Amino acid sequence: MAYDVEKVRAQYPALSDGRAWLDGAAGTQVPQSVIDAVSDAYRVGMSNVGGPFESSRRAAGIVAEARAAVADLVGAPDPACVVFGPSMTALTYRFAAVLAAGWAPGDEVVVTQLDHDANVRPWMQYAQRAGAAVRMAELDPATGELPVDQVTSLIGERTKLVAVTAASNVLGTMPDLRAISHRAREAGALTYVDGVQHCPHAHVRLAELGADFYATSAYKWAGPHLAAVVAADPWSLENLYPDKLTPSPDTVPERFELGTSPFAAMAGAVAAVDHLAGLDSDADGGRVERLAVSRCSVQAHEDELAKMLFDGLAALDGVVRYGAPQGPCTPTAFFGLPGKEPSDAAAQLAERGLNVSHGHSYAWEAVHALGIGPKGGVRASLSHYSNQADVQRLLDALGEISG
Secondary structure, eight states: OOBBBHHTTOOOOGGSSSHHHHHHHGGGOOOOOHHHHHHHHHHHHOTTTTOOOOHHHHHHHHHHHHHHHHHHTOOOOOOEEEEEESHHHHHHHHHHHGGGGOOOOEEEEEEEETTTTTHHHHEEEEEEHHHEEEEEEEEETTTBBHHHHHHHTTOOOOEEEEEEEEOOTTTOOOOOOHHHHHHHHHOOEEEEOOOOTTTTGGGOOOOHHSSSEEEEEEGGGGGSSSSEEEEEHHHHTTOOOOOOOTTSOOOOTTTGGSSSHHHHHHHHHHHHHHHHSSSSSOSSSHHHHHHHHHHHHHHHHHHHHHOOOOOOOHHHTEESSOOOOOBOOOOOEEBTTTTBBBHHHHHHHTTEEEEEEOTTTTOOOOOOOOOOOOOOOOEEEEOOOHHHHHHHHHHHHHHHHOO
């Protein structure tokens, strides 16, 4: 492994402000290469697709490159599997609308307490409109785990869809997606996976996860604000007919995308994937091969920092960590300081140069299952550009304000 975090950090202009950026779960910073890609797209000039001139062809090329880049990042078999949209929430509502068109009274949908509300509420709302039942899989509040049987026991012959996260956005828990998706497939149900917090920290291979649909957001992996839902294969999209304008393309995946594409953001997404592929200086070969090496190197780096963070939090008497998963998890810690509001704790940490999130972070079902309510907690989340100094700085600051 040739992962040099200081070399990585030097590529991020925002990190030069001297603060510890521990809010990657809310959105990462972007490297200079992504900034340049976005600005260059505007500087050179773009026109809408379909024109018989160079700027239009350039925009069409950016779209094609973006689909190919995201397909490489998550292991999709074809760029035609990639549907773009402004956010994971918007795309999930889009897919909920089209998938629910085939639901009827007596059908069932499975959601979980571990998920971000964007992978819960759309399915619940459309199920209610269709007269379908919603079954909620419960997390273990003591560990933050989502036991496989909590999900699979709810899947039956009338289950149409299982919506489950690949990684909790507050607890970091990574459920056993293979087992869940396998059971769903046995029952003839589709699996829609929220990979927003998973994709930044894992080498993603869709075939291994077994997901029918996998959602990811580029701004969580050093890219611009752009999201994608990636189908397991183009055929997963072929028999779905979302509402669209009459003259809009009827081709896949274009028929799922509303309005003009954000060409500059797509150029930034390509640059972000290329950046991720080059994080390990020893990585070589094509982009897929370089991603495999670099993503594994990032995971090893983050695992080391996560251990330092989790062990350090456990040693602080005045800090309570919510749901400490024993199995695989992302480098994310959700905690509270007894007697102190999460917003106050986050503000005190901000005064000490630490960027952390606070509140429920849209993990609405999870914060209630944990018994802490909508005020939630404080969330510290590490990224590939985090270093030991960032973690130690947080632990030292927590020691000061929790005493």
